[in-house]
Amino acid sequence: MPEGDTVFRQAAVLHGALAGRELLTSDFRVPAYATVDLSGRAVERVIARGKHLLIEFGDVTVQSHLKMEGTWHVYARDSHGGRVQWRRPAHTARCVLRTAQHEAVGFSLGELHVLTPAEEREKLAHLGPDPLGPDWDADEAARRLLASPRRSIGVALLDQRNLAGVGNVFRSEICFLAGVLPSRPVADVPDLARVIRLSEKLLQVNRLRSRRCTTGDPAAGPPYWVYGRGSRPCMRCGTRLSRGELGEAELRRAAVADRVIYFCPSCQS
Ligand SMILES: [Zn+2]
Known part of the structure; x- marks a missing residue:
């Protein structure tokens, strides 16, 4: 079951693959964000806050919560642009972010939102100190x-x-x-x-x-x-x-x- 340690680790992997990279395409497979397009934007950083995973672009953040079954995978894209083989069924994918080098896929995410910085602060305001965070107290x-x-x-x-x-x-x-x-x-x-x-x-x-x-x-x-x-x-x-x-x-x-x-x-x- 994903807990703070799992989310921290997945955020570190996503950060390594995406930080500083521009998205070629984004694909949100949930009705509320089906029309959101983040292509052309660069990922600033990926961090965990408690059990929330935050992919930050500066003026917008992709916030997800893994709940029971969720997970993020990072796949390397081959130089020929061939289709990447996912290790989870495609119908469980909720978010696909592609750069020239990688494809990051969020599967079975319990929660997925695209938030402004103000909405992100409000969403996370209730959280207590995070033992894995910089502000642990x-x-x-x-x-x-x-x-x-x-x-x-x-x-x-x-x-x-x-x-x-x-x-x-x-x-x-x-x-x-x-x-x-x-x-x-x-x-x-x-x-x-x-x-x-x-x-x-x-x-x-x-x-x-x-x-x-x-x-x-x-x-x-x-x-x-x-x-x-x-x-x-x-x-x-x-x-x-x-x-x-x-x-x-x-x-x-x-x-x-x-x-x-x-x-x-x-x-x-
Ligand atoms: Zn005992």
């Missing part, structure tokens, strides 16, 4: 988390207004590594600063990995301590892991996969 993250002290930490970590970029996989892993039950209210977390440090660390170490891993060694065993391992033994204590759903109305409206959280009833309290 751990104290501000703590302040935001504590603004709703009775909320469970498992729900609060998923709220992008607190920390931008943490998703469903990381919140389970962060709570496990911090030894805190996801249902524990934020105000009752013994060491909230540690939870925030773990969030930053997990996103940082995974931002350039092609396969996400929270256990320290991507080559050895399962990549996660608890996520997706419900009813299997805890790798630390052997207790059978649990999975649960946190009960906030806003999460009940979310996709099922977004509600499920995993934990060890013995390592976490």
Whole structure:
């Protein structure tokens, strides 16, 4: 599932291919932007902000959110102008940006907008500090988390207004590594600063990995301590892991996969 690390990595790949390059063509395959034409414009930079991917042209930004299935691919174009073979079905392409050297294709994007700088600021204004961003501020993250002290930490970590970029996989892993039950209210977390440090660390170490891993060694065993391992033994204590759903109305409206959280009833309290 794409989280801040995935978006950071994809933005870096897109930046490497597109920054400073002029688009020969653009193709938006969503009704709202079907007539937008960015050909002749040069990409200034591609950055991630939380789970949003931003392709900036200066006076306009292509903003996308990968949600569950989305991904961006970059393909090298051959010098003969031949058709590039995509690794995802063509009918799932939502945006195609071509330069002389590359073709960048956004597949199954959960969200795609073409925004002015003012619209971009408004769209992202709610986001909290981003552990992978230049403006990362751990104290501000703590302040935001504590603004709703009775909320469970498992729900609060998923709220992008607190920390931008943490998703469903990381919140389970962060709570496990911090030894805190996801249902524990934020105000009752013994060491909230540690939870925030773990969030930053997990996103940082995974931002350039092609396969996400929270256990320290991507080559050895399962990549996660608890996520997706419900009813299997805890790798630390052997207790059978649990999975649960946190009960906030806003999460009940979310996709099922977004509600499920995993934990060890013995390592976490
Ligand atoms: Zn355990």
